[in-house]
Amino acid sequence: MRILVYPHDLTLGGSQINAIDLAAGVAERGHEVIVYGIPGPLVDYIEERGLRFLPAHDLKYRPAPSRIAQIAAISRRERLDLIHAYEWPPCLDSYFGAALALRVPLLCTVLSMQVMPHIPASVPLIMGTADLGEEARKRHRANVWVLEPPIDVERDNPHISGREFRSAHGVGNEEFLIVSVSRLALDLKLDALVRGIDAVDQLASSHPVKLILVGDGPARGALQCRADDVNRRHGREVVALIGADPDPRSAYAAADLVIAMGSSALRALAIGRPLIVQGEQAFSELFDQTSCELFLRQGFYGLADGASGPSRLVAQIAPLIHQPDRRSELGQFGREFVSKRFALHRAVDFQLDVYTSVVKASPAARIGEALRAAGLAASVEIANHNPFQKRRNRNLQKTILSAARSGEWPPSF
Structure with missing residues (x-):
């Protein structure tokens, strides 16, 4: 098969890495796989995995007319058998040109924590959790599969050393190191990051704990201000923000405990670390x-x-600080659990079966749902580009960031 994989972006993030790892696994099985997207930090990782990369036109609107035309042209030129898009904007970019006009089979993976109505009902879906798969089947006409985020358990393993990471960041042998590897984003992530800092602040008065946040994003300034206040209060570095790391395996390995969500949580388990x-x-x-x-x-x-x-x-957190045997037991259980359930080779087998099913299926008539999808997408873009909505969004972000900097969390509106 000739397959185009279209992640929602190529910044550092778990779902994007999952998409690339799965694409590489499919390519290793003898299929021709191309990754498409706006160039970002993960382009080097795409090349490291031996995949061909095609840069996308820049985006102003979702779906983007320039990308609709570009994907249609790529479909003709490359004689694609399948397009695999991740999340609703790439799905609609692929749907209006290649799928609707050229009848190229299209599959969409949704790893966000809700079922988006923008995705046409005839587009087959892969959902990231059983609960979301069940919800999607209630309203979706096409097939819906469930595939949890896969982890390369050979690359992420308990034998990775964290000693150099601890040394580089001044973590003593007596310190209990908590690590979070995450985008420092306003949506989805910020609440957990703030509460992680606040929890360590409470623990630091009576325990030798340290929290290291690995990642970058729009909330970094606010989180740094909050961390600085904690560090001044305790007279030592209790919280450190060290920026993004394209290969954070040593950070996970260095941790006595990882606090995380999504793919980052699974990587911690694969490396054998206890997890909250x-x-x-x-x-x-x-x-x-x-x-x-x-x-x-x-x-x-x-x-x-x-x-x-x-x-x-x-x-x-508190009981685990003085229970090394319990932490070891949790790490071993997590490693075994991920290896059995989330191993990349298992996910590649499953995804190839899905690909075969999607390619064999006869495309349905989709004009009506195309109009509905276009209307929903247009309403989102009109709202996003409305000057009053833009001002409201900016003010909301300022309120959230102000609360993240200060002692007031969650923000009051």
Whole structure:
């Protein structure tokens, strides 16, 4: 098969790395795979995995007319058998030109934590959790599969050393190191990052703990201000922001405990580290034998009521500080769990079966749903480009960032 893989962007992020790893696995099975997208930090990783890369035109609107035309031209030139898009904007870029006009089979993977109505009902879907797959089947006409984010358990393994990372960042042998590897984003991530800093702030008065945040993004300035306040209060570096790392395996390996969500949580388990899964509104849960089924259903993420502040996370971290045997047991269980359920080779087998099914299926008439999808996308773009909405969004972001900098969290509106 000739396949075009279109991730939603090529910045550093778990879902993008998953898309590239799966594409490389499919290519290793003898298929011709091209990755398409706006050039970003992961282009080097695409080349490292031996994949061909095609740069996309820049984007102003979603779906982007320039990309619709470009993908259609690529489909003709490369004689594509399938386009695999990730999330709704790439899906619609591929749908209006190549799929609708040229009848190129299209598959969409959704790894966000909701089922987006923008995706036409005739486009087959891969969802990232069992709960989301069940929800999608209620409203979607085409096939819906569930494939949890895969992890390359050979590349991410417990034999990776974290000694040099600890030394480079001044972490003593007596210090309990907590690591978070994450985009420092306003959406989805910020709540967990703020609560992680606040939890360590509470623990630092009586325990030799240190939190290192690995990543970058628009919330970095606010998080740095909050970290600086914590460090001044304790007279030592309790929280450090070290920026993005294209290969954070040594950071995971150095950790006594990882706090994370999504693919970052799975990578921590693959490297054999104990894990607390975070989400939003103060959600956190230790990953162990009693909680693993919950995360298989809902993904490595969750929502709480926000009422507990950082106290729930503090209560989950504190016992582990003085329980090295328990941490070792959790790390071993996590490694075995990920190896059996989330290994990349298993996911590649599954995805190839999905590809075969999608390519064999007869395309359905889609004019009506095309108009509906165009209308939904247009409404999003009109709202995004409305000057009043833009001003409101800017003010909302300022409020969120101000709260993240200050002691007030969550923000009050």
